[in-house]
Amino acid sequence: MTVKDGDFIMVDYTERTNGMVVFTTDENLATENDIYDEQIEYGPRLIVVGSRDVAEGFKEELIDKEIGHSGSVEVPHEKAYGAYDPDKVDSVLLNKFKDDKPGVGMRTSIDGKMGTITRVIGRKVRVDYNHPLAGKTIEYDYTIRELIEDRGEKLKGLIKIFSGMNLEVEIVDGDVAEVDSPWEMGLYQKWPMIKQGVANMAMHLLDLKEVRFIETHKPEPQVTSQVVSPPQKETTESAKEAAEEKEDAPIDESGEQI
Secondary structure (H helix, E strand, O other), rough: EOOOOOOOOEEEEEEEEEEEEEEOOHHHHHHHHHOOOOOOOOOOOEHHHHOOEEEEEEHHHOOOOOOOOOEEEOOHHOOOOOOOOHEEEEEEEEHOOOOOOOOOOOEEEEOOEEEEEEEEEEEEEEEEOOOOOOOOOEEEEEEEEEOOOHHHHHHHHHHHHHOOOOOOEEEOOOOEEEEEEEEEHHHHOEEEEHHHHHHHHHHHHOOOEEEEEEEEHHHOOOOOOOOOOOHHHHHHHHHHHHHHHHHOOEOOOOEOOO
């Protein structure tokens, strides 16, 4: 079975530029190259072939390959993360960061745009809105692990791509998806935008007519405890009297109390 445009596939891959590893799904390789991130879930990644979550040149490499195929490809910046644009560099005031202390190399979002802090001078911070790999040739080593065919699993994968979370889903009536959405998700500022993105992608790619997000409320776990009462006063006094009686008991010739 070969990969086609629009397929959902699980892929292990490593990105390098100038021979240096910049991303990998291999936890051991990430550790060896000092790029391990405890917030990343390592292992095969879901790639929707043809979507913008993967470089165009990498997508072209994957198409028509067999499931299980391993290979390598070098992708020029035109088909990777684009050319570097010096006009996408701007200076912002330090107070934009509120309580966060900006540092060089930090990724940040300013007015909805993601960028990288490249310099901090006085009360001004220089932010580069180019992709960190813009203008660079990217080398990919990859293995296509699996083709995802179940629509429920595909939808779970889309949710994971958009939100980084694993949520339960169910396809009902053939063309309607229901997503179990814990009520706490409503406290997340970007959740409405994520829901809209997931719904649009799901209806476009999975031939769904409707996507429902069902808010779930569950009871808080009950904490039980057992109070152990202290010994009753009468019992304590009885034990004291018995001890006193034993001390006053006569002793026989062998030294034992009678």
